[in-house]
Amino acid sequence: MDPVSPRIEIHLGPEAIVQATPGPEVETGFGASCEFTGRVRAVNFGRKVDSVHYDAFVPLARSSLHRIATEALEEAGTDGSVLIHHRTGPVRVGEASVWIRVLTPHRDEAFRVCRSVIERLKHEAPIWKKEVYTDGETEWLKGHSLCASGRKS
Amino acid sequence: MIKIRFFGALRKCADAEGFFELPVDAGAILNAGDLKQVLIREFEKRGFGSELALISESVIADDENILQDHEPVKVREGLAVLPPVCGG
Numbered sequence: 001m002d003p004v005s006p007r008i009e010i011h012l013g014p015e016a017i018v019q020a021t022p023g024p025e026v027e028t029g030f031g032a033s034c035e036f037t038g039r040v041r042a043v044n045f046g047r048k049v050d051s052v053h054y055d056a057f058v059p060l061a062r063s064s065l066h067r068i069a070t071e072a073l074e075e076a077g078t079d080g081s082v083l084i085h086h087r088t089g090p091v092r093v094g095e096a097s098v099w100i101r102v103l104t105p106h107r108d109e110a111f112r113v114c115r116s117v118i119e120r121l122k123h124e125a126p127i128w129k130k131e132v133y134t135d136g137e138t139e140w141l142k143g144h145s146l147c148a149s150g151r152k153s
Numbered sequence: 154m155i156k157i158r159f160f161g162a163l164r165k166c167a168d169a170e171g172f173f174e175l176p177v178d179a180g181a182i183l184n185a186g187d188l189k190q191v192l193i194r195e196f197e198k199r200g201f202g203s204e205l206a207l208i209s210e211s212v213i214a215d216d217e218n219i220l221q222d223h224e225p226v227k228v229r230e231g232l233a234v235l236p237p238v239c240g241g
Contacts, residue, residue: 038241054240055160055161055164056160056240057158057160057214057233057235059216059217060214060215060216060217060218060219060233060235061240063217086240086241097241098240098241118241121240121241122238122239122240122241123238124238125238125240126160126214126235126238127238127239127240127241128160128161128162128236128238128239128240129239129240130161140161140162141239142237142239143161143236143237143238143239144237144238144239145210145211145212145236145237146211146212146214146219146235146237146238147210147211147212147221147222
């Protein structure tokens, strides 16, 4: 198979996530597809959640996610395609807040890249979430400091 | 005086658009860590004591880079303060 340049798509915005089927141009040469969908839970640490409001530093988040996807493919030593869609603004319980789809020639790399992308997204992308509870209270969730990451975005 | 952007839990200390005025001249060059110290002093003045720890855990950034505390930064509009992240 001829090498295929990594194809990376980043969507960051309030639009609902549509989990589209890959087009035929992407499917060529990629026998494995691995997807991760993160949804808003109805209960978190015992509190009933109504929705989650996502805040993002969009320009830096976009470049961070692109770098994370590129490095995940490099570390797995594979060609591939990575699509990341992360919501901003309010997301209701049950709705998807993040969707990652990885296409690679073989399954092992697809799993590894997908796992790497979601784990690093949570630790490195400048995105924050505020839970809105059914009793009307709100709380910004504690997260991971970028001080210790030692990475430039 | 310049305006910098706050995100996440820091937004409660900013104006409605997420901006916070800082008494530093535009064009001044400070280490990112020193800029955070200016922020801490300003938070103390304005009574944001409960958010001081959040500043210590935050980083200074622009649209393209996260700046570690030892890195110099030219003070300008558009700088951002990023508290610990939790996307996904």
